[in-house]
Amino acid sequence: MDYFAQQLINGLVLGSIYGLIAIGYTMVYGIVGMINFAHGDVFMIGGFIALITFLILISFGLTAIPVILLVVLLVSMAITALYGWTIERIAYRPLRHSFRLAPMLSAIGMSFVLTNYSQVAQGARVKPIPPFITGGYTLHESPDGFVIQLSNIQIMVVVTTIVLLAIFTWLVSSTRLGRDMRACEQDQTMAALLGVNVDRTISMTFVIGAALAAVAGLMYLLYYGLVDFFMGFVAGIKAFTAAVLGGIGSLPGAMLGGLAIGLIETFWSAYFSVEYKDVAAFSILIVVLIFMPTGLLGRPEVEKV
Amino acid sequence: MTAPSTNTAKPATGISAILKTAFINALIALVLFSLMVGVRTEAGPDGQLTYWTRFGELASLVAAVFGGSIVIELLRQWIGTTGADKLVPPAVQSGMSLLGRYVAPALLIFTVLVPVIFYNQRYILDLAILVLTYVMLGWGLNVVVGLAGLLDLGYVAFYAVGAYSYGLLATNFGWSFWICLPLAGILAAFWGVLLGFPVLRLRGDYLAIVTLAFGEIIRLVIINWQDLTGGPNGVSGIPRPSFFGIPLDNSDDGLAAKLGIEYSATHRIIFLFYLILALALLTNWVTIRLRRLPIGRAWEALREDEVACRALGINTTTTKLTAFATGAMFGGFAGAFFATRQGFISPESFTFQESALVLAIVVLGGMGSQLGVALAALAMIGGFELFRGLETYRMLVFGMAMVLIMIWRPRGLVGHRAPTVYLTKAKAISSDLVKEGHG
Numbered sequence: 113m114d115y116f117a118q119q120l121i122n123g124l125v126l127g128s129i130y131g132l133i134a135i136g137y138t139m140v141y142g143i144v145g146m147i148n149f150a151h152g153d154v155f156m157i158g159g160f161i162a163l164i165t166f167l168i169l170i171s172f173g174l175t176a177i178p179v180i181l182l183v184v185l186l187v188s189m190a191i192t193a194l195y196g197w198t199i200e201r202i203a204y205r206p207l208r209h210s211f212r213l214a215p216m217l218s219a220i221g222m223s224f225v226l227t228n229y230s231q232v233a234q235g236a237r238v239k240p241i242p243p244f245i246t247g248g249y250t251l252h253e254s255p256d257g258f259v260i261q262l263s264n265i266q267i268m269v270v271v272t273t274i275v276l277l278a279i280f281t282w283l284v285s286s287t288r289l290g291r292d293m294r295a296c297e298q299d300q301t302m303a304a305l306l307g308v309n310v311d312r313t314i315s316m317t318f319v320i321g322a323a324l325a326a327v328a329g330l331m332y333l334l335y336y337g338l339v340d341f342f343m344g345f346v347a348g349i350k351a352f353t354a355a356v357l358g359g360i361g362s363l364p365g366a367m368l369g370g371l372a373i374g375l376i377e378t379f380w381s382a383y384f385s386v387e388y389k390d391v392a393a394f395s396i397l398i399v400v401l402i403f404m405p406t407g408l409l410g411r412p413e414v415e416k417v
Numbered sequence: 418m419t420a421p422s423t424n425t426a427k428p429a430t431g432i433s434a435i436l437k438t439a440f441i442n443a444l445i446a447l448v449l450f451s452l453m454v455g456v457r458t459e460a461g462p463d464g465q466l467t468y469w470t471r472f473g474e475l476a477s478l479v480a481a482v483f484g485g486s487i488v489i490e491l492l493r494q495w496i497g498t499t500g501a502d503k504l505v506p507p508a509v510q511s512g513m514s515l516l517g518r519y520v521a522p523a524l525l526i527f528t529v530l531v532p533v534i535f536y537n538q539r540y541i542l543d544l545a546i547l548v549l550t551y552v553m554l555g556w557g558l559n560v561v562v563g564l565a566g567l568l569d570l571g572y573v574a575f576y577a578v579g580a581y582s583y584g585l586l587a588t589n590f591g592w593s594f595w596i597c598l599p600l601a602g603i604l605a606a607f608w609g610v611l612l613g614f615p616v617l618r619l620r621g622d623y624l625a626i627v628t629l630a631f632g633e634i635i636r637l638v639i640i641n642w643q644d645l646t647g648g649p650n651g652v653s654g655i656p657r658p659s660f661f662g663i664p665l666d667n668s669d670d671g672l673a674a675k676l677g678i679e680y681s682a683t684h685r686i687i688f689l690f691y692l693i694l695a696l697a698l699l700t701n702w703v704t705i706r707l708r709r710l711p712i713g714r715a716w717e718a719l720r721e722d723e724v725a726c727r728a729l730g731i732n733t734t735t736t737k738l739t740a741f742a743t744g745a746m747f748g749g750f751a752g753a754f755f756a757t758r759q760g761f762i763s764p765e766s767f768t769f770q771e772s773a774l775v776l777a778i779v780v781l782g783g784m785g786s787q788l789g790v791a792l793a794a795l796a797m798i799g800g801f802e803l804f805r806g807l808e809t810y811r812m813l814v815f816g817m818a819m820v821l822i823m824i825w826r827p828r829g830l831v832g833h834r835a836p837t838v839y840l841t842k843a844k845a846i847s848s849d850l851v852k853e854g855h856g
Contacts, residue, residue: 218824
């Protein structure tokens with residue numbers, strides 16, 4: 113039981129990270145109708161930028177942890193958001209009216225560009241950082257010596273995710289930008305006729321998605337203590353699985369799907385086999401798409417000729 | 418082309434606008450590259466991360482972006498509003514299409530003669546075999562993507578199934594290549610159907626992601642099922658192919674001894690070359706024949722419009738499954754060939770990058786054009802060879818090329834997607850036949 117509870121905590125933390133990435137997929141799919149294959153790599157770039165900012169700040173002699181965290185968060189969000197904007201501008205916007213598969217193929221190309229760009233720029237080796245946020249709480253200690261731990265970093269990941277999700281939900285439901293986004297999601301031509309700047313709205317979608325991916329990258333860096341250039345691929349597919357599981361286009365769905373994937377993966381590793389945890393995640397993707405293509409909270413898609 | 422007068426009227430505003438755009442682009446590049454390029458991190462000997470700055474590289478990259486945007490803006494003004502297609506005069510275009518009719522036979526004759534021309538150049542022969550392997554893979558995937566319009570991102574799974582089928586059958590049971598080759602194809606086709614069944618209802622992007630997941634699952638299973646596949650260590654000691662039972666070595670039973678000629682290691686390479694050429698041509702021939710059969714017509718109909726296809730009474734289930742099975746079978750053949758050529762296979766050869774490379778070949782070739790796929794394979798693999806020394810840069814360039822091709826020519830180099838059958842002229846139908854009147 114204690115083991116179960118500990119895995120539950122681990123799964124929720126991992127799920128929060130997946131959920132943050134999944135929001136980027138789900139928003140872009142909702143508005144532009146394409147799978148932003150490069151989004152996993154944007155998450156990886158976010159992790160790298162956070163790492164580099166950390167190093168610079170620490171070498172400048174800063175020691176106040178909250179200040180460092182805040183600066184790192186803002187810098188990585190800002191620069192990664194610019195990456196998201198640039199990617200949309202270069203690789204997707206010219207293809208908006210091209211044939212169905214063109215943006216997808218362009219996105220795959222972009223994903224290769226980003227992966228290998230960071231490999232060329234930062235080297236192929238894994239970058240570790242020393243544990244930055246330490247300490248935690250012991251929730252329960254069973255007689256046979258098993259301890260349920262809740263570390264500070266785990267608390268931080270979950271709290272940050274909840275806060276960001278709250279801000280983001282407010283943004284989509286109550287601001288001008290959110291209204292524009294929802295309008296573009298329904299009908300781009302009509303939205304444009306009614307004075308919505310479609311190009312700008314789509315750009316902002318990518319910017320927000322990339323910023324959230326940067327937060328996920330930072331959380332990943334803090335939680336696992338390392339980044340490497342190849343981490344975006346698998347994380348990206350899992351986050352996409354999360355977005356599909358939750359119902360693509362739905363924001364709470366993405367978060368729910370992220371948590372579900374995180375929990376499934378953690379429990380699978382804990383009770384079955386670590387080797388096959390990725391197989392489990394991919395199998396879920398296939399099973400969900402076959403039996404429940406609309407996901408948990410999605411709307412059924414209308415088939416058009 | 419815009420008239421000269423309008424061109425000369427512009428420059429005053431033009432130059433400042435160009436400079437402004439270039440400046441903004443350079444500024445964006447500066448922010449993008451500032452941390453990723455300007456600062457290099459590396460783990461020191463004690464595991465502690467250190468960093469050093471690289472402002473020189475950063476400055477040159479930003480300068481390159483600045484210069485690049487000026488050039489692009491100038492080109493854009495020079496070309497004006499006319500599309501890039503119109504740069505080529507119609508006369509040249511028709512000449513090209515006339516030439517195109519002779520390119521394929523000429524290329525085929527040249528390919529057949531390659532071992533004669535480059536007899537002693539092992540490097541060129543090896544490269545030619547590699548190119549032909551990708552031509553075959555491209556033609557195989559072309560059935561799925563180009564003809565049936567099903568975006569398959571996991572094609573490498575069938576390549577892997579073929580390679581491992583041959584590798585395991587040959588090393589465990591000692592079966593010969595010529596028995597295993599059809600078996601590898603059949604097994605791969607079986608896996609193709611296995612993948613096809615669940616994805617029948619999916620389309621477009623979802624289909625792509627599921628096939629990608631399928632390819633990854635196959636690779637992960639190969640890595641982790643160590644008892645059977647040897648895991649990351651792969652299968653080694655896979656027997657070389659024989660000339661229909663006669664080994665190609667310098668033993669007394671070898672082909673060289675039987676023919677009474679001096680043994681040379683090149684014989685085997687040349688045999689492999691003609692083997693893959695024959696396999697590739699078989700793929701091409703079967704595809705061309707299938708296109709003219711009802712099933713090929715059904716594939717093309719499926720590609721153009723699935724709903725209309727169903728409305729016309731075409732069984733989309735069998736259409737999709739046969740497309741997957743046919744494509745997978747050729748992938749399996751290519752995999753068996755790969756295994757026998759290398760003599761060693763490991764999961765590293767079957768990553769997603771391979772799938773993307775084959776897909777890029779098909780897309781660059783113009784999705785459905787057999788000649789285009791062959792030319793694209795030549796260009797891609799040849800291009801990869803040029804970047805051989807720069808191992809890490811070549812995937813970067815590959816990715817950029819993929820994006821640029823999509824922007825510049827989304828239909829590929831030889832981009833024709835005309836159905837093989839169509840009505841030559843519209844027919845008026847008598848109102849006796851159609852209640853609505855003229856159809």
